[in-house]
């Protein structure tokens with residue numbers, strides 16, 4: 001499993017996402033309230049660029065008339081047919097048995113460790129004194 | 138709104154359909170509010186500025202139901218140069234036509250002059266939309282063909298517009314919507330059918346439109362999802378009306394295309410009509426043959442939204458009744474419920490039927506070589 005340097009942390013502030021291609025795979029990295037998540041940017045339903053959809057929450061109901069809205073900002077809604085996926089796990093809420101989108105672990109590493117490796121830098125110039133978002137795939 | 142996109146938007150569709158296809162439902166949009174003005178007399182430009190338009194529905198600022206995505210469109214279909222989805226030819230070429238190898242694309246503009254109470258304004262806007270389709274789309278990309286948009290509630294002006302465009306190779310069909318003031322078989326719409334038949338142009342009936350009536354046969358529902366599934370009910374009423382009022386009998390060369398309302402319901406509607414007709418034919422003696430015969434001879438169906446039953450055998454059974462020669466592939470680009478060409482048809486279809494489904498039927502119906 002290779003580790004890829006994606007961006008200095010200040011280029012990916014909370015609420016933003018970054019699209020890139022790693023080894024021919026379209027990937028999106030999200031910063032949700034300081035936590036980082038990576039997802040394959042291709043919808044398992046019909047192949048849309050999934051991560052260009054809006055980040056919403058999860059509306060659920062145990063009874064008609066009662067609605068619970070949770071996971072605010074953690075659900076990605078496909079820009080085509082609106083299927084919903086959990087960006088933490090890639091789980092589909094429409095058809096969890098048959099579909100999930102591949103999730104890639106992402107986190108922050110200090111510049112010193114990134115320079116030492118074993119990292120691949122994706123068009124990112126690495127300086128030892130800053131922190132970097134790193135994804136594994 | 139947390140819309141955020143890649144800096145460099147790339148075509149989202151990989152080149153997966155190797156053979157050429159027809160896309161029989163593409164929605165071109167206007168980039169700006171005044172984009173039609175060059176095609177409208179000053180009188181109507183001023184009228185729009187002063188009075189706006191009066192639709193048959195109560196909600197003036199858009200449709201009665203919210204849509205699932207902005208402009209009911211794919212969020213990845215905003216052109217990089219700005220403007221709403223579907224408003225840029227260059228981006229449509231890059232995102233839809235080139236990667237999917239579209240050889241024939243049929244344009245169906247929505248939000249036109251159809252369904253406006255002022256019939257003169259309706260006619261002027263429809264004519265302007267038709268000029269705009271040639272100028273902005275069909276003259277710039279030979280793959281694209283336009284639908285003649287007509288002031289549907291005024292059969293005479295609609296027929297005049299059809300006659301004026303007849304023979305113009307930029308146009309391949311006449312466009313109506315499924316929800317009108319009255320069911321589509323009624324006499325007021327007959328001049329449209331007569332002119333279309335004379336011109337040899339199929340009439341496409343696209344889902345939507347707001348004729349001022351509730352959008353389901355039993356009133357106003359609560360949810361957009363009910364509007365979505367209601368389209369098939371609406372097309373069923375339209376089709377029953379066309380058969381039972383005698384439109385197909387009166388215009389035997391007329392071809393109708395049911396657009397964007399599914400087709401899985403076709404066999405059961407036809408069976409039911411046939412059965413009722415056997416018992417009640419004395420009420421409608423002008424309907425000389427079983428309704429299913431007219432439907433099978435004079436109706437075509439676009440595929441989007443493609444039926445998607447759990448078992449593909451169910452799908453094949455329905456298509457077998459309809460006929461593999463009657464389906465026209467469509468994506469509905471740039472709308473959000475877009476069907477991806479490489480993903481809609483299950484495996485197990487013969488090469489000849491695949492070719493008919495994706496291209497052959499459309500070329501034949503629309504007279505494209």
Ligand code: FES
Nearest residue numbers: 043045046078081
């Ligand atoms: S392609 Fe994503 S929901 Fe259909």
